Amino acid sequence: MFFEKIKSVNQTAQYQLTKKFIGIFLGILLVMNVFYLIAASGFVYEYVARRGNDVLYALANEKGKDLNWPVRIDSFVSEKEEDALIIETTQGDVYYSEESKDVFEALYTGKTLPFIDNLIFSHEGLYYVTTKDYGDFKAQLAINTETAAELVSGMFVISIVLNLVAIILGSWVIHKSVGKWSRKLTEMAKEITEVDVLEDTSITVPTDPIEITKVAQAFNELLEKQQNIIKRERQFITDASHDLKTPVAGIRGHVNLIKRRGESHPEIIPTSLDFIDKESARLERLTHQLLDLDQERASQSKMQLDISSLIIEVVESSHVLATHELAINVPDNLEYYGRKSDMEQIIQNVLQNAMKYSDDKSLIEVTLEETNKSLLLKVSDQGIGINKEEKQHIFERFYRVDNSRTSTVEGSGIGLAIVKKIVDSYGGSIKIEDNHPKGTIFSISLPKKR
Ligand code: ATP
Ligand code: MG
Numbered sequence: 001m002f003f004e005k006i007k008s009v010n011q012t013a014q015y016q017l018t019k020k021f022i023g024i025f026l027g028i029l030l031v032m033n034v035f036y037l038i039a040a041s042g043f044v045y046e047y048v049a050r051r052g053n054d055v056l057y058a059l060a061n062e063k064g065k066d067l068n069w070p071v072r073i074d075s076f077v078s079e080k081e082e083d084a085l086i087i088e089t090t091q092g093d094v095y096y097s098e099e100s101k102d103v104f105e106a107l108y109t110g111k112t113l114p115f116i117d118n119l120i121f122s123h124e125g126l127y128y129v130t131t132k133d134y135g136d137f138k139a140q141l142a143i144n145t146e147t148a149a150e151l152v153s154g155m156f157v158i159s160i161v162l163n164l165v166a167i168i169l170g171s172w173v174i175h176k177s178v179g180k181w182s183r184k185l186t187e188m189a190k191e192i193t194e195v196d197v198l199e200d201t202s203i204t205v206p207t208d209p210i211e212i213t214k215v216a217q218a219f220n221e222l223l224e225k226q227q228n229i230i231k232r233e234r235q236f237i238t239d240a241s242h243d244l245k246t247p248v249a250g251i252r253g254h255v256n257l258i259k260r261r262g263e264s265h266p267e268i269i270p271t272s273l274d275f276i277d278k279e280s281a282r283l284e285r286l287t288h289q290l291l292d293l294d295q296e297r298a299s300q301s302k303m304q305l306d307i308s309s310l311i312i313e314v315v316e317s318s319h320v321l322a323t324h325e326l327a328i329n330v331p332d333n334l335e336y337y338g339r340k341s342d343m344e345q346i347i348q349n350v351l352q353n354a355m356k357y358s359d360d361k362s363l364i365e366v367t368l369e370e371t372n373k374s375l376l377l378k379v380s381d382q383g384i385g386i387n388k389e390e391k392q393h394i395f396e397r398f399y400r401v402d403n404s405r406t407s408t409v410e411g412s413g414i415g416l417a418i419v420k421k422i423v424d425s426y427g428g429s430i431k432i433e434d435n436h437p438k439g440t441i442f443s444i445s446l447p448k449k450r
Contacts, residue, residue, distance in 0.1 A: 014178045021174045022167060029163050036159065040152040045116065047148045048128035055085070055141055056132050063134050069095040081147060082125070086140040103127070103142055119145070184212050192219065197226055232398040236412055244286060247279035289414055305343060307336040307375065308368065314347045315366050323360040330368040336375055337449040342422045349415035350379045350442050356409050358383025358439060374428070374447045382439040391432050395420040419444075 009015055055076055062072075069087050073095050077083040084100030103124050110122030120127050120142075128143040184206045191203040202223055205216040254272040262269055308330050319326055336343070347366075354364045362382040369376040384405050386394060393399045400406055400413040423430055428446040435441045 012182055014175060014182045017178045018171050018175045022171050025167050044145055044148040044152055048143045048145045052128055052130050052141055052143045059139050073097045082144045084142040088138045090136055107142060181209055188216060236398040240412060247283045250279050251276050302338050305336050305338060305340060308332055308334045310343055311347055311368055314344050315351060318348055318351050322355050324355055325361060325363045327365040334370055346419050346422055349419045353415060354379050354381035374445050377444045378441060380435050380441040385434060385438055386440050
C-alpha cells in the first residue's frame, strides 16, 4: 500500500519533470566546475611561474657581482608570501633565506602533482619549485601558491553556492508550475468520473495551458453528442411506444365491440374489421421500420429488377390517399440489380417525406435518369425546405427538424436513416438541394453493378 503510493507519486509528471531538471542541472554544474577547476589551476600555475621567473631574472643581474648573500638573500623573495630561496656558491657556501630551511625540508618529502612536476604538495603548502645554475652560484627557488590558490578556491566556493541556490530555486519553480498543470488534469479526471451522462452536465474548461483547455473542450463536445443521442433515443422510445399503443388500443376497442354487439348488430362487423385491418397494417409497418434500423435487412436476395415499373407502382400506391399533384418522369424498362424491398423502402420514405413536409395540392416530381455508371432518382417537392444546418443531421437516427410544421406531422425520424443505410450498402450517395422557389430536391445515385 505504502509502496504503491510512492510508485504513483513517482509516476506523476510533476515528480518526473522536477527529477529530470535537477539531473540536467547537476550534470551541467559538474561539467562547468571541471572546466572551472582546469582553468583556475592554469591561472594559478601561470601566476606563480611568472613570480618565479621574476626572481630568477633579478638573480641573473647579480651574476659576477660577488654579493654579500647573508644580507641580500632575503631581498629577492617575499617573506610575506613565505617564498624560499637557497643559494649555493661555487666555493661551496650555502645561504638560506628566512624560513627556507623548513620549507625545503618539507618539500623534499612532499608530493608532486601528476604531469606538473614543479608543483609540490607538502605540509607547508603547495609550492612552485625551480632551480637555476648561474655559473658562480646555483639558486633553488620555492614560490608559495597559497594567495592565488586561496583566491581561486574562494571564487569556486562562491560559484558552487550560487549554483546550488539556482538548483533549489529552479526545482521549486518547476515543481510548482508543473504541479499547477498536473493538478488541473487530476481535477479534470475527477470531474470526468463524476459526470452523469444522463444529465446536461459538462466539465470545467481551464483557461490554460492551451493543451488542457483543448482536451476539456473536446471532452465536453463528446459529452454533448452523447447526451443528444441519449435524448433522441429516449424521445424515440416515447414516440414509438405512443405510436404502438394507439393502434393496439383501437384494435382492442373494436374487438370488444364485436364481442359485445356483434351478434345483435352484425352490421358493425365489416366497419370494425376494416379498422382492425388498417391499424394492424400500420403496426406491422412500424415494427418493420424499427427492426430495419437495428437488424440486417431482410434476407431477400438481389436480382435484376424492372426498376421503372417498380418506381411507378410504389409512387402510385403511396399517393392513393394523397392530394398532391404528381409528375412522374420515368423512362420505360430501366433495369437495376438489387433487392426489391430496398428499392421500395428508398422510394417510399423519400416520397412520404415530400408529401408530409409540403402543402396538399403542391407539386411533387419523381424523376429517374440513367447514366452509364449509375441510376439517378430525384424526388422534388415545393414544401417547407430544409435549412443548411439541418441538412447535416437529418440522416441521423431519430433526428427530426424542430419547427412548428414538423411538430404537427407524425414521424419518428428513422425514415432517412434507413434510406441512408440502404444507399450506403449499394455504394451510392444522397444529395439534398434547395428547390425553387421553395422546397427540397433529394437526389439518390445508385451505382450499377459492374
Ligand atoms: P419517419 O421515421 O416516419 O420517416 P420523419 O419523417 O420525421 O419520421 P425522416 O424521414 O428521417 O423522419 O426525416 C428526418 C427529418 O428531416 C424530418 O423530421 C423532417 O424534419 C426533415 N425532412 C425530411 N424530408 C424533408 C422534406 N422533403 N422537406 C422538409 N423536411 C424534410
Ligand atoms: Mg420520413
